[in-house]
Amino acid sequence: MADESAKGVLGHLPPWPRKELNNSVIAMEQAYRQRKGLPPLSDADIEALKAGQPMSWEAGGSGAVSAAPAVPAAASPAAPAAVATPPAAAPTVTASSNGNISAEVAGWVAQGKKWSKSAIAAEQARRGRKSLPPLNDAEITALLGEPAEAAPAAAPATAAAVAATPRPSAPAVLASSAASVARSGASTRYVGTPAVGTSKAAAAGGLAAIGPEDNEVNQARRRMVWASVGAFLTAWFLAFFRFFLPRTLFEPATSFKIGYPEEYGLGVDTKWQQKFRIWVDRTPDRIFVIYARCTHLGCTPDWKPSENKFKCPCHGSGYDSEGVNFEGPAPRPMDRAHVEVAADGQILVDVSRLYQWPKGQPSQFNDDGAYLRA
Numbered sequence: 046m047a048d049e050s051a052k053g054v055l056g057h058l059p060p061w062p063r064k065e066l067n068n069s070v071i072a073m074e075q076a077y078r079q080r081k082g083l084p085p086l087s088d089a090d091i092e093a094l095k096a097g098q099p100m101s102w103e104a105g106g107s108g109a110v111s112a113a114p115a116v117p118a119a120a121s122p123a124a125p126a127a128v129a130t131p132p133a134a135a136p137t138v139t140a141s142s143n144g145n146i147s148a149e150v151a152g153w154v155a156q157g158k159k160w161s162k163s164a165i166a167a168e169q170a171r172r173g174r175k176s177l178p179p180l181n182d183a184e185i186t187a188l189l190g191e192p193a194e195a196a197p198a199a200a201p202a203t204a205a206a207v208a209a210t211p212r213p214s215a216p217a218v219l220a221s222s223a224a225s226v227a228r229s230g231a232s233t234r235y236v237g238t239p240a241v242g243t244s245k246a247a248a249a250g251g252l253a254a255i256g257p258e259d260n261e262v263n264q265a266r267r268r269m270v271w272a273s274v275g276a277f278l279t280a281w282f283l284a285f286f287r288f289f290l291p292r293t294l295f296e297p298a299t300s301f302k303i304g305y306p307e308e309y310g311l312g313v314d315t316k317w318q319q320k321f322r323i324w325v326d327r328t329p330d331r332i333f334v335i336y337a338r339c340t341h342l343g344c345t346p347d348w349k350p351s352e353n354k355f356k357c358p359c360h361g362s363g364y365d366s367e368g369v370n371f372e373g374p375a376p377r378p379m380d381r382a383h384v385e386v387a388a389d390g391q392i393l394v395d396v397s398r399l400y401q402w403p404k405g406q407p408s409q410f411n412d413d414g415a416y417l418r419a
């Protein structure tokens with residue numbers, strides 16, 4: 046700590062006495078120091094700034110703490126003794142190895158947030174990097190907030206340690222923090238910063254990334270993540286299962302009624318072309334139904350009443366008014382659908398039963414079912 050005192054630089058920080066500083070101000074100060082190549086604030090300095098206390102090097106170097114108005118003589122009986130103690134004996138981390146709780150840890154515990162095991166592991170690693178004494182069992186127990194038997198005993202010891210700390214930086218505050226720990230019977234919880242491990246500001250502030258805590262917010266986040274994963278897998282499984290189901294086309298019925306024979310006059314009636322793809326054709330002695338499909342490659346021809354013929358738009362095949370081909374590539378007449386009179390007297394058409402006249406073969410157009418007598 047003596048080395049740190051020697052490195053103390055105020056930077057952009059307001060001089061002591063000053064109010065408590067929030068994380069943003071501290072982060073900006075850290076960023077400023079990084080830009081200017083100044084030594085960053087230590088964790089102890091950050092805690093002191095947050096608590097509105099003088100930093101250790103301020104206390105030892107300038108003596109401004111002695112003039113701090115925040116230490117009323119009546120506030121604590123230990124205060125005068127603490128203020129009178131020479132600042133040279135101001136180690137904030139002194140008891141880590143002997144089982145007591147150091148003042149630094151007591152300050153963390155007094156802030157009331159419980160540490161996770163990963164946070165403690167990160168702190169141990171940090172101490173290892175900086176050649177600081179590791180956290181002892183009592184400190185770890187206090188940071189974890191576990192109700193150990195030693196906690197009540199350790200708490201008064203902490204209070205005593207804090208009160209005896211020669212650091213003149215608002216000892217009344219430290220004493221009251223330790224007293225709050227003592228009142229609770231055991232330390233409860235601590236976290237360095239709300240943004241630990243997640244915020245650029247925290248990183249700029251030199252605060253350790255200690256990983257997510259096991260609190261309600263993080264538990265809710267985990268539940269949301271698992272719910273999303275479950276929903277994704279469910280959707281994926283349903284899509285996979287759908288692959289095994291048959292691809293079905295729901296086509297219109299192939300058998301249907303088209304009204305009474307009296308409704309159709311001589312010639313071609315196209316009113317069912319769009320719905321059923323048929324034309325109703327009446328001659329002086331017959332009624333038959335032409336299936337509207339070109340016998341070349343399957344296009345739907347157009348009825349040309351002015352020319353009294355069907356004309357295929359695809360390759361130009363022509364059919365007369367009874368669907369018999371006479372021009373173009375069509376090889377044979379268009380097919381005719383099965384027709385019969387239903388029980389109610391209407392014409393019943395079945396396009397699944399077609400009558401054909403294949404090229405060079407006998408015609409089926411005179412078969413029963415291929416026409417109705419007019």
Ligand code: FES
Nearest residue numbers: 339341342357360
């Ligand atoms: S499909 Fe009708 S002429 Fe080719």
